[in-house]
Amino acid sequence: MEALRIYTEKPYCLQGEVTISGAKNAVLPAIAACLLTEDRVELTNVPLVKDVQTMLTLVGELGASYSLDENQKTLSLEVKRIKSTQAPYKLVRAMRASILVLGPLLARSGQATVALPGGCAIGTRPVDLHISGLQKLGANLKIEHGYIIAEAKRLKGTEIEFEKKTVTGTENLVMAACLAKGETILKNCALEPEVVNLCELLVRMGAKIDGIGEETLRITGTRELSGAEHRIIPDRIEAGTFLVASALTRGDLILKEVEPKQVEAVIDKLVMAGSQVELPGRNIVRIKGGEDLKPLDITTAPYPGFPTDMQAQFMVLMTQANGRSIITETIFDRRFAHANELLRLGAWIEIEGDKAIIRGKTPLSGAEVMATDLRASACLVLAGLIATGQTTINEIEHLDRGYEKIEEKLRHLGVRIERFTNNNNNNNKKAEVKS
Numbered sequence: 480m481e482a483l484r485i486y487t488e489k490p491y492c493l494q495g496e497v498t499i500s501g502a503k504n505a506v507l508p509a510i511a512a513c514l515l516t517e518d519r520v521e522l523t524n525v526p527l528v529k530d531v532q533t534m535l536t537l538v539g540e541l542g543a544s545y546s547l548d549e550n551q552k553t554l555s556l557e558v559k560r561i562k563s564t565q566a567p568y569k570l571v572r573a574m575r576a577s578i579l580v581l582g583p584l585l586a587r588s589g590q591a592t593v594a595l596p597g598g599c600a601i602g603t604r605p606v607d608l609h610i611s612g613l614q615k616l617g618a619n620l621k622i623e624h625g626y627i628i629a630e631a632k633r634l635k636g637t638e639i640e641f642e643k644k645t646v647t648g649t650e651n652l653v654m655a656a657c658l659a660k661g662e663t664i665l666k667n668c669a670l671e672p673e674v675v676n677l678c679e680l681l682v683r684m685g686a687k688i689d690g691i692g693e694e695t696l697r698i699t700g701t702r703e704l705s706g707a708e709h710r711i712i713p714d715r716i717e718a719g720t721f722l723v724a725s726a727l728t729r730g731d732l733i734l735k736e737v738e739p740k741q742v743e744a745v746i747d748k749l750v751m752a753g754s755q756v757e758l759p760g761r762n763i764v765r766i767k768g769g770e771d772l773k774p775l776d777i778t779t780a781p782y783p784g785f786p787t788d789m790q791a792q793f794m795v796l797m798t799q800a801n802g803r804s805i806i807t808e809t810i811f812d813r814r815f816a817h818a819n820e821l822l823r824l825g826a827w828i829e830i831e832g833d834k835a836i837i838r839g840k841t842p843l844s845g846a847e848v849m850a851t852d853l854r855a856s857a858c859l860v861l862a863g864l865i866a867t868g869q870t871t872i873n874e875i876e877h878l879d880r881g882y883e884k885i886e887e888k889l890r891h892l893g894v895r896i897e898r899f900t901n902n903n904n905n906n907n908k909k910a911e912v913k914s
């Protein structure tokens with residue numbers, strides 16, 4: 480098992496510049512969108528993270544040929560012909576976003592068999608809204624042996640209102656509607672910048688979409704889409720994680736390649752907690768952490784609200800605020816697994832239903848902890864920056880799914896951090912250093 484160890488002789492004060500990578504949650508639907516055309520699509524600012532590899536393996540099985548230039552961060556993809564219409568459980572289980580191939584596969588080839596993702600570490604995550612939406616577009620759909628089996632000669636435009644905002648649900652239906660016959664009206668769509676970025680790619684591919692960035696999208700279907708070039712937006716969650724790192728360590732960080740508007744909800748909370756934030760140039764954010772952190776009340780909400788993907792990172796920040804903070808998680812149930820690990824480092828946190836109550840300030844001391852999901856891993860890395868001694872974070876493959884070169888970026892800011900294979904999770908005597 481891969482692990483990370485952070486050595487903290489005295490608490491860090493992070494200083495310097497960090498360049499934010501492309502957004503994982505924007506590149507995954509963009510790769511799925513390539514299934515909609517036989518032409519070549521070129522994506523730039525592609526983050527080099529594990530989930531991209533998983534998505535490429537999946538579209539590769541479905542018929543895509545691709546080349547990824549790791550230096551240029553450019554991905555060139557072409558799906559001349561759909562070779563298979565099956566997304567196997569192995570890949571869907573590894574990454575829930577695999578469900579994004581359902582809409583494009585069905586729209587282009589008339590059939591799709593995609594494994595049901597099932598539950599995950601952050602709670603139950605149904606896909607009923609993806610399924611019912613495709614049914615409304617005329618698909619015949621059944622669930623058998625853990626698979627969604629969908630068929631439709633050609634999808635037919637209609638009006639669909641999402642009961643609840645869903646990011647990948649909106650993306651799946653927009654992609655499907657692009658090749659449907661006639662007009663599709665989607666109401667109560669997710670407003671996340673990643674949804675907008677996908678719609679912009681689809682328009683470049685020839686799709687007709689009105690209302691991009693709004694809750695109602697009108698899509699006029701076309702027979703086929705063509706190739707395009709498209710830039711992936713910056714990762715607002717990676718940016719948010721580094722913003723918290725600066726606030727937590729009373730640092731002074733300059734983040735480059737950020738879209739400030741997209742991290743507004745996070746910046747607002749950091750300013751309330753005592754940080755100073757400046758926007759010295761286009762796509763640049765400078766943040767200086769304040770001396771005394773103030774407690775916060777945070778409620779997660781769909782964009783432009785406070786992102787659930789930043790909740791875990793703020794929990795560690797709040798362990799260092801003077802007073803009582805409350806985090807209310809409204810998007811996912813069971814998304815507090817990181818709290819137990821923070822307790823092992825010395826935090827005071829109580830969970831009551833959808834609320835986490837954090838009392839600070841508590842000193843943290845390094846220990847061995849376990850990453851349970853992607854954002855929980857980021858929270859533990861942040862904790863390691865202020866926990867005295869050594870913090871060992873096990874099972875960091877979760878972190879690799881969504882953060883590009885996080886150790887390199889942190890090392891560049893002065894952090895002593897190592898990756899190694901931990902042969903014994905509870906006793907690190909056999910640890911073999913890798914990088």
Ligand code: UD1
Pocket residue numbers: 504507575576603604605606607608609610643644645646647648669673787788810811
């Ligand atoms: C996406 C993001 C994930 C983020 C989440 C919420 C990607 C690849 N992942 O996940 O990082 O944490 O948005 O911002 O973009 N729901 C249903 N039925 C459905 C679909 C969703 O009930 O068919 C519920 C979910 O259980 C959840 C809420 O809707 O309570 C929002 O989930 P959704 O926006 O769909 O999350 P994902 O798209 O899976």
